Amino acid sequence: MTEILFYSLSIIAIATSLLMIFHKNAMYSVLFLLACFFSIAGLFVMLNAQFLAVVHIIVYAGAIMVLFLYVIMFLNMSTPITIRKSKLVMFAAVLTGLMMAFLLVVSVWQTQAFGQHPEIVDQNIGLAKTLGKVLFNEYLIPFELTSILFISSMVGVVIFNKKEVEDE
């Protein structure tokens, strides 16, 4: 049961991400990537990381993908854009990806270090309670710094668009 779930979710993730790359219409690409994110969230749930699965769906499906779709509709560029013209560049790109995958798979295949399973598995490591304690004790300063990051990115976005208005 678990095996079937894992392999079907990974096949869905790989297939939708491939479709995302090769589809000509940007709108469909965003929707395919959304399906890929949902299957990755399913893998998070299978790994007992419920909090991250929920946050993943909220942040990616709820915020980022909606932002992408909004920009695509706003720019009115749902017309198809071709993949690269040159066949040579296309072949080189695919070859680079395949070679990178091959290299990493071979290097992981040769590694024995993470082969054994843990003896004791903590069941509630991914729950919001445990993760909240970790986040607010060990990682309190980085957690506060992310708010500064958000504010600075927000100010940056506002400044980007304000300049444009003043120029016109």
Next chain:
Amino acid sequence: MNELINLKDQLRIIPLEHYVFLCIILFSIGVMGVLLRRNMIIVFLSIELMLNSINLLAVTFSVYHNDASGQAFVFFVMVVAAAEVAVGLAMLVLIFRNIKSVDINALNHLKW
């Protein structure tokens, strides 16, 4: 129902390498997308896919090693990805207003 939740059995069924291979494949698809496409939006989406594969890898290792720090890092990666997308899409809109295109080959003023 109990079989689904029992994590220890599940770790025994699916080896760690399979998760790592899945993450490698997703990451390579993301790299391929960045190199292959000219549409800036697809390039951004490929970067998101790469970040997600790294997130999945970090969660897998944190579960297999009984350490919650990995999941805290995944949280921070999500935060940075959200900020990056906000700034990146604002820049994309700005570029689109200036050159009326989202083709990255149109941005060749620094090329020569």
